[in-house]
Amino acid sequence: MMNDLGIGEIQNIANKLRLDVIEMTTAAGSGHPGGSLSAADLLATLYFRIMNIDPQNPYMEDRDRFVLSKGHAAPILYAALAERGYFPLEEIKTLRKIGTRLQGHPAYREVPGVEVTTGSLGQGLSMACGIALAGKMDGKDYRTYCLMGDGELQEGQNWEAAMFAHKYGLSNLIGFVDRNRLQICGNTEDVMCLDPLPEKFRAFGWNVIVIDGHNIRQIIDACEKAVRSRKNPTVVIMNTVKGKGVSFMENNVEFHGKACNPEEYAKAVAELKAVIQ
Amino acid sequence: MTSKRLAQRSYYGKALADLAKTDDRVVVLDADLAGSTKTGNFASAAPERFIEVGIAEANMIGVAAGLAASGKTAFASTFGVFASGRCWEQIRMAVAYPKLNVKIVATHCGLSVGPDGATHQALEDISLMRSLPNMTVIVPCDAYEAYAATMALAQMEGPAYMRMGRSEFPVVMPEGCEFRIGKATVMREGSDVSIIACGQMVGAALEAAEALSAEGINAEVVNMSTIKPLDSEAVEATVAKTGAVVTVEEHSIIGGLGSAVAEYLSENMPAPLVRVGTRDTFGESGEADELLVKYGLTASDVAAAARNAIKKKR
Numbered sequence A: 001m002m003n004d005l006g007i008g009e010i011q012n013i014a015n016k017l018r019l020d021v022i023e024m025t026t027a028a029g030s031g032h033p034g035g036s037l038s039a040a041d042l043l044a045t046l047y048f049r050i051m052n053i054d055p056q057n058p059y060m061e062d063r064d065r066f067v068l069s070k071g072h073a074a075p076i077l078y079a080a081l082a083e084r085g086y087f088p089l090e091e092i093k094t095l096r097k098i099g100t101r102l103q104g105h106p107a108y109r110e111v112p113g114v115e116v117t118t119g120s121l122g123q124g125l126s127m128a129c130g131i132a133l134a135g136k137m138d139g140k141d142y143r144t145y146c147l148m149g150d151g152e153l154q155e156g157q158n159w160e161a162a163m164f165a166h167k168y169g170l171s172n173l174i175g176f177v178d179r180n181r182l183q184i185c186g187n188t189e190d191v192m193c194l195d196p197l198p199e200k201f202r203a204f205g206w207n208v209i210v211i212d213g214h215n216i217r218q219i220i221d222a223c224e225k226a227v228r229s230r231k232n233p234t235v236v237i238m239n240t241v242k243g244k245g246v247s248f249m250e251n252n253v254e255f256h257g258k259a260c261n262p263e264e265y266a267k268a269v270a271e272l273k274a275v276i277q
Numbered sequence B: 001m002t003s004k005r006l007a008q009r010s011y012y013g014k015a016l017a018d019l020a021k022t023d024d025r026v027v028v029l030d031a032d033l034a035g036s037t038k039t040g041n042f043a044s045a046a047p048e049r050f051i052e053v054g055i056a057e058a059n060m061i062g063v064a065a066g067l068a069a070s071g072k073t074a075f076a077s078t079f080g081v082f083a084s085g086r087c088w089e090q091i092r093m094a095v096a097y098p099k100l101n102v103k104i105v106a107t108h109c110g111l112s113v114g115p116d117g118a119t120h121q122a123l124e125d126i127s128l129m130r131s132l133p134n135m136t137v138i139v140p141c142d143a144y145e146a147y148a149a150t151m152a153l154a155q156m157e158g159p160a161y162m163r164m165g166r167s168e169f170p171v172v173m174p175e176g177c178e179f180r181i182g183k184a185t186v187m188r189e190g191s192d193v194s195i196i197a198c199g200q201m202v203g204a205a206l207e208a209a210e211a212l213s214a215e216g217i218n219a220e221v222v223n224m225s226t227i228k229p230l231d232s233e234a235v236e237a238t239v240a241k242t243g244a245v246v247t248v249e250e251h252s253i254i255g256g257l258g259s260a261v262a263e264y265l266s267e268n269m270p271a272p273l274v275r276v277g278t279r280d281t282f283g284e285s286g287e288a289d290e291l292l293v294k295y296g297l298t299a300s301d302v303a304a305a306a307r308n309a310i311k312k313k314r
Helices: A007-028 A033-037 A040-050 A071-084 A089-094 A124-137 A157-167 A188-192 A197-203 A216-227 A262-275 B008-022 B040-045 B057-069 B080-086 B088-096 B125-130 B143-155 B201-214 B232-242 B257-268 B288-294 B299-311
Strands: A065-068 A144-149 A173-179 A207-212 A234-239 B005-007 B026-030 B050-052 B073-079 B102-107 B136-138 B160-163 B168-170 B185-188 B193-197 B219-223 B226-228 B245-252 B273-278
Touching (some): A007 A262, A124 A144, A124 A173, A124 B088, A173 A216, B008 B143, B026 B040, B026 B057, B057 B073, B073 B080, B080 B088, B080 B102, B080 B160, B125 B136, B125 B245, B193 B299, B245 B299
Parallel strands (some): A065 A144, A144 A173, A173 A234, B026 B050
16 A cells, blocks of 8 residues: 655655656557646555555456546556556557557557546546446445546546446545636637536536645545545546646647657656655 | 237336346336336336436436436336437447446337337438447347346346337237347248348248148248348348348348348348338338238238349349
């Protein structure tokens, strides 16, 4: 267990994950760095502090489960799994290449630790509901964490799942929304507005916590608060910056689905290495 | 063939209720149609393992996938149009690609749904499901086979789609029959033409064979209850005997049993083929039997197709 890692250490790991994202998407020549970087602090906190997991025994029965509903952020999931020891770190450079286990979007159990297949948006929360419900049925204590993008909440299936989670009292389900406010065609509020998002989830019967998604302390506190729920599912709406950690990617929708060119790569690596201890 | 008429979905419900007692991995999901799909029988037998999702088929498939990823055998049921169409892409990504243990069991398929009309008559579902990699597609021919197929599905690992009708129609298999996934059954031997049928059209095929025998035509009838994987050995064996084929399904001739057989024959052993099914059309309201007449799905249509196929032999 690594539950005693301090906030500074987790922050450092988050930046390492960011560097991994840049390395692997650049090697691939494609992929989705923007929405991977905005989720780095959450994944570092979950995989290195919060979740009950064992990389040596990736499918142990009582493990906590993580569902990446925004499957295009696969690079950040692969980075977290590799840094946590689920598979060799050098393998990340095979991302998106023929014959790799690291598919462009995460594929069920291709890599140890990938719990479901995602990539087509709006489906992960339903799958997380099924996993959480199975836990309740079997009297297990595990928790199911599900990361959604904000743009993908435009898919109606999420709200079917939100009703379901409330009806079945899935207090063991903790959702996160990576609220970076950008999607391919621009600002979420221009493409199809989502606000007021907290009120929407509250109306569906969820506990809602709004935090700064780049503040490790706030992420930990939100998780601790969420696991105390005995009745309802909880969603943590994380205000984030798309491309967080690389200056020219921040709030730049161009890097939703584009890798760095050699100059950009050098600059991104330099910036990240400067903050990694 | 007896004159006994039974609804397949009733026997699906019976099978689920029996599974409730014998297999604690089985969970059943439904989208507000438990009374019609008969999953309500399971809900009575094992309420703690029955999951009502409301009118939300896409979510039903995702939840089923999550349950299957957690070790459950998930049966998910609704009407065929919704089960195969509304959530096709959810089935594709969440179930078929990861090979999860989800059994999508659709009722109210085909024209014989009747008065509800075209919106509720699934005539494309076999086609939609057959095109998905990893997907097994089963169309039992009567209520007894529906029971046996449900039991077989519970034993099988991986994704599957099973198609059933709404109405009561004659049983053609013995009660207590076995079901082997991927294995066709020769229902009647013959040497002049092979009638390969599925679902309730197996009954029509047997009736047609009876009528043809009065004309001195000896038709073989094959119940192709698994559409995918197709029992190609059974196709080869029967076509080697007869040299002419008729396929019969209560489904479009595009993408269903007729297509599956045509694909196999044209690549492996070309033979004259006539497909009986709906011909690139939607259905309409009407009584089940009236619709089968109007859309050319009766025993006499099958017999005519058989004569036609024989004529095409060189």
